[in-house]
Each structure stands twice: as structure tokens, then as C-alpha cells.
Amino acid sequence: MARLIFLGPPGAGKGTQAQRLAHLSNLPHISTGDILRSAVAQKTDLGLKARSYMEQGELVPDQLILDLVRQRLSQFDTQVGWILDGFPRNVDQAAFLDEIDQSCDHVVNLEVPDEVLIDRLLKRKRPDDTEEVIRRRLEVYREETAPLIDLYRDRQQLVSINGNQPVESVTTDLQKLVHS
Numbered sequence: 001m002a003r004l005i006f007l008g009p010p011g012a013g014k015g016t017q018a019q020r021l022a023h024l025s026n027l028p029h030i031s032t033g034d035i036l037r038s039a040v041a042q043k044t045d046l047g048l049k050a051r052s053y054m055e056q057g058e059l060v061p062d063q064l065i066l067d068l069v070r071q072r073l074s075q076f077d078t079q080v081g082w083i084l085d086g087f088p089r090n091v092d093q094a095a096f097l098d099e100i101d102q103s104c105d106h107v108v109n110l111e112v113p114d115e116v117l118i119d120r121l122l123k124r125k126r127p128d129d130t131e132e133v134i135r136r137r138l139e140v141y142r143e144e145t146a147p148l149i150d151l152y153r154d155r156q157q158l159v160s161i162n163g164n165q166p167v168e169s170v171t172t173d174l175q176k177l178v179h180s
Helices: 014-025 032-041 045-055 062-073 076-080 091-099 114-123 131-154 167-178
Strands: 002-007 029-031 081-085 106-111 158-162
Touching: 002 014, 002 131, 002 167, 014 029, 014 081, 014 106, 014 167, 029 032, 029 062, 032 045, 032 062, 045 062, 062 091, 076 081, 091 131, 106 167, 114 131, 131 158, 158 167
Parallel strands: 002 081, 002 106, 029 081, 106 158
Antiparallel strands: none
């Protein structure tokens, strides 16, 4: 059984690598964005609550996200392990995982230099991906995530992976981690 958390700034390749590793290792890839979209599409009670926030352009409250994550991690397929992508985002959310007895084995921190991240994100050609906005998102990410990285480093669960190499090489490094 493997329980992995993927951390990394926007553009580091978390989603891509989480999907690849999940497929290769037969582990569920759990993304908070996917959980939200699925709950809304299935019109679950939590999904209907989330939809009302999303339709108004507001952030879905933390407690609702926690409830959705709790519900998803209680499903049968997660008994073999899981890969969390985009959660936890802060120390309180990490504490929540401990409270529901879903602590992880490793926290993967994909490291990529800022200039490479900016270049990757600008190539996506999204309207909100200007260099100024990207730099601000990287700043916010670091402010929010630094305490989380410290927490998992102190617990000796943090594993840094060089995300600035070919996709296949990153996947190979991740596979070694899962099978170690």
C-alpha cells in the first residue's frame, strides 16, 4: 500500500505525474478539483453545496473540501493506497488527514526553477496566465506551502524530486519511490 501526497508549484507537473504514477501503480489519483467536479456532476448533497459557491465565483469553504476529501478517502478503492494531488494545501489540512487516520507514506515535492515554471505556464496560452499573475501565484504558493514542506520534512516524509527533467525520467524516479 502506498499513500502519496504530491506538492509542487503551479506548472511543476503534479497532475501529469500523479496520473501517470496512478496508472502504472494501480492507485487512485485523487485531485480536489476532480472531487469537486464529480460531486457536482453526481448532484450529491456536498456537490450541490459546492456548486452554489462555484456558480457565484466564490471559493468553496475549507470545511466543505474537507468533507469531500473525507468522503472520497472512505471509498473502497482507496484501501490499496492513494495519490493526493492538490491536497493538503496547508498545515490544518495536513492535520485533518491525521485526524481521519489517513496519514501518508511520502510527500513528493516536485522542484522546478521559477523561470522554467513561468515558461511552461505561459505556453499554456490561458488568458489569466500572464507573467505577472504567474509570479504572484508562485509567491502565494510558497507562502501557503512552506510550513507544509517544513512539517513533512520534520516528519522525515518529504522526498524532493527534480521536476525539471523529461516527463519519463520524473515518472521513473517516482516509481522507484513507490517500490522502495
